[in-house]
Amino acid sequence: MEHGSGFTPKRLFLTDGVGRHREKLASFELALRDAGIEKFNLVHVSSIHPPGCEIMESVEGLRELNPGQIVFCVMSKAESNEPGRRLAASIGLAIPQEIKMHGYLSEHHQYGQLAKEAGDYAEDLAAEMLASTLGIQFDVDSDYDEKRELFKIDGRIVHTQNITSYAEVDDKGRWTTVLSAAVFVP
Secondary structure (H helix, E strand, O other), X not given: OOOOOOOOOOEEEEEEEEEEEOOHHHHHHHHHHHHOOOOOEEEXXXXXXOOOOEEOOHHHHHHOOOOOOEEXXXXXXXXXXXXXXXXXXXXXXXXXXXXXXXXXXXEEEEEOOOXXXXXXXXXXXXXXXXXXXXXXXXXXXXXXXXXXXXXXXHOOEEXXXXXXXXXXOOOOOOEEEEXXXXXXXX
């Protein structure tokens, strides 16, 4: 196969949503609507941030996509109807300093975890995957603040961030879906 054949996204945006409904599928649809991505045929892909892929605002990215379009995304989703259950779904992102190198997107979904914990975990995971690819030595058991400082000092990881959707299932036990996504724009 020839190098360069195939679709490599040049831009992406991050989005998240929450949906609640008595039906599980309807709660997912409402979460997609809340995230603004319900009108696309979503294809879930693994978690590589393409070299040089720019991050754009979701409003701008959504304007460039058409209803029914096949759209590639990295998505994290959690759902439950257990009253009081905490749900979190996060996407973490780590981009290298070297523009010709790929970065990482991580998907993390968890029950019982608060939004900040889930977001930090997803961001940490993406940064760890990139750091190990770059050959940066670090203690995997150290907390993310220590690793972040090491990655910053090293200088080969230029940007990390996360987007996290969080909700608690209401006392009526309605299906609740949380989702976060990195959506690729052609």
